[in-house]
Amino acid sequence: MLSCSNVGKTYATERGDIVAVRGIDLEVPSGQFAAIVGRSGSGKSSLMAMIGGLSRPSQGVVRVEGADIxxxxxxALAQFRNRKIGFVFQFASLLPALRVIDNVALPALLGRRLDAGAAYTRAARLLxxxxxxxxxxxxxxxxxxGQQRRAVIARALINAPSLLLADEPTSDLDERTEMEIMDEFRTLNRDHAMTVIIVTHNLRLAEQADRVFHIANGGLVK
Ligand SMILES: Nc1ncnc2c1ncn2[C@@H]1O[C@H](COP(=O)(O)OP(=O)(O)OP(=O)(O)O)[C@@H](O)[C@H]1O
Ligand SMILES: [Mg+2]
Structure with missing residues (x-):
């Protein structure tokens, strides 16, 4: 369902190039629950952004459901992202001028796959x-x-994505809420065959994944 071949990212800055991700190869089959772990600055968010169609790789190919995104x-990439991929960002990402429910309903309205009534009903149910x-x-x-974080998770789920990418989705939540959110992800993973890739520093959470990728200094650790 997801494959990365030789995917890399170099950021050009005024002080020179920064190599954030170095030629990563990985595969995550449909319906798998995978975790990415690694120290701060190791390249996790950079990799997730390339997988999620948000940041163009400097090298390599990302395939999602066979498509070289x-x-x-x-x-077409924007439409693909809207329909297939749910993204939970590491940092706050709600639109400040819109109410919580509007933020959550928005991807469904933009995708025009639900009418406004159905989009708002689904948004309210998820919230x-x-x-x-x-x-x-x-x-x-x-x-x-923490409530903002949960609203972002609802927004990521509104279009019933086949791939959920979550970048430290529970890092600012208490343990009980964290468990509830992980249960929600696991239920969607199990009952709707949603492929999940989660970045986490919580090794207890990572242990529950079907597969754990360790990343260090921009590369996978075998
Ligand atoms: N926009 C950018 N411009 C330049 N360098 C960047 C940019 N974004 C990230 N980096 C650098 O790329 C490397 C990887 O960053 P990234 O955000 O992917 O790490 P991370 O593993 O997600 O870290 P954290 O756990 O702290 O979120 C770091 O050295 C970082 O400083
Ligand atoms: Mg990060």
Missing amino acids: WALPDD ARLGLAERLDAYPAEISA
Whole structure:
């Protein structure tokens, strides 16, 4: 379902090139629950952004469900991302001018696969499942960091993606909420065959994955 061949990323900065990811090869079969672990600065977010169609690799090929995603024209890539990939960012990413429920419904409205009524119904259901039933009408600045994180997770799930990419999705949450969110991911993984790739520093969480990739200094550790 997902494969990376020789995928690398070099950032050009004023102080020279920074090699963040060095020619990674990896495969994650459909329906697998995979974890990526590694120290801060090892290249995890850079790799996830390339897999998720958000940041163009400097080298190599990323295939998602057979499609060479970085060979697609921009509009086709945007549509592919919208339909197939759910992304939970490491940092806050809700649109501040929109209410929580609008933020969650937005990808469904943009994808035009649900009408507005159905999109809002689904958004409300997801938010309720993530414990935010009372805060649908709040603006992002009016809810806590952990609640924002849960809203981002609801947004990532709104289009029922076949691939969920989550970059430290539970790092600012208490242990119980963390477990609830992991259970939610595992249920979606099991019942809907959603492929999950999660970046985590929590080794206990990583242990529960079907497969763990260790990354150090931009490369996979065998
Ligand atoms: N936009 C950028 N421009 C230049 N260098 C960058 C950029 N983004 C990341 N880097 C560098 O690339 C390397 C990998 O960064 P990345 O964010 O992928 O690490 P990470 O494993 O996600 O770390 P963390 O656990 O702290 O989130 C680091 O050396 C970082 O400083
Ligand atoms: Mg990161």
